[in-house]
Amino acid sequence: MALACQQNSYLRELTSKVVSCKPVQITVSQNGKKTKVQCHEVVLEDTVLFPEGGGQPDDRGQIGESEVLKVERRGATAVHYTLGELTPGSEVNMKVDWERRFDHMQQHSGQHLITAVADSLYSFKTTSWSLGGDLISTIELDTAAVSQEQVDEIERTVNEKIRQQITVTPRLFPDKTDPQLQQFRARGLPDDHEGPVRVLDIEGIDATLCCGTHVSNLAHLQAIKILGCDKGKKSKSNLMFVAGGRVLKYLGRSYQVERELTGILKGPLDKHVELSDKAIKGFKSYQKNCQTLLKDVAMLEAEVYKAKAEKDPVFCHFRKDADADYMNILVTQIVAVNPDVVCMVSVGDDKESGLMVLAGPQDIVATMGPKLAEILEAKGATTGGRFRGKVNKMSQGAKAEKMLLEYVASLKGAGEAQAES
Structure with missing residues (x-):
């Protein structure tokens, strides 16, 4: 049973x-x-x-x-x-958990109704569907494209059926060998199926094999909103919808987003796209100007080092608002001025994540790169003679810098002692 x-x-x-x-x-x-x-x-x-x-x-x-x-x-x-x-x-x-169950009933019965109407109107066959973990459910249709006019007609028809309060009835057949099952729509039974076979009958609209839970009348769906249709995989289309209580949730969420965007963009809903496009273009222009200025700052930092009469054997530098381009430009310029310098430059959040690069003599880079990465909790590797890493703990920057300075000083001390002997 x-x-x-x-x-x-x-x-x-x-x-x-x-x-x-x-x-x-x-x-x-x-x-x-x-x-x-x-x-x-x-x-x-x-x-x-x-x-x-x-x-x-x-x-x-x-x-x-x-x-x-x-x-x-x-x-x-x-x-x-x-x-x-x-x-x-x-x-x-x-x-x-009735709230979860009834939501699933509405979405599942809604899918059956949309599937039947899409097939009846345009011969669009459903190949799969997903109930959706949050709000939006998806039906995969075996067609390369669905026009907006077709979407509108499917939506109009399914909501008309809901208003007609059509009965939905589950029917049981003894087992999967029953010859009557051949007349019903089905995508096949699981290989391990046992016992009676259940057919869901939406009176006068659709009858299909289904084991799920469903509403007993289309009126219980309340309403269906088809949100749109996107291109799917392998010449298929994905139809997105919400049914029943999800329509109200989606509408409430959309209105809240609309209110917030109206405040941010300083304009009404019908201007949101235009204002968003303008804001994005302005931001990209600002970003480009900032990148240009940061490159200039990197060059100036290198000039300051170059102007020193006595150049330090270790150059350590951190900038919070910089990026990888700034870091690479500065390192390249410093090394060009003094090929023997040990150069560590880092950028990003001063407490958490960021980027770092270590350049200089190959033996020092090979030895100290992994050690600095361990302190900074960075993942990285040596490429092109430089150690580059993605840092997860930039708050340890001072500790890493101190370790590098002490290591280079120890090498210098050892070299001087060897020369004296």
């Missing part, structure tokens, strides 16, 4: 019996990072928690007092991963 969540997508709670529970380690995504978690693998007689499928992510919720980290399908069985341990044979109550 189908799971309780598939028979009634609006079911929010269910009591069932624990079949098995064993400790396992799984990898979950937390704040965008993959993390290994010790938890329990739980199988129940039935579940209200959807175990992902048909492009729809799995549910979240609770089993008893235990948080559910993940639900996956294994054949016809839903496998739950919980933080807490459950006793086999005991009765437990499940609760689904």
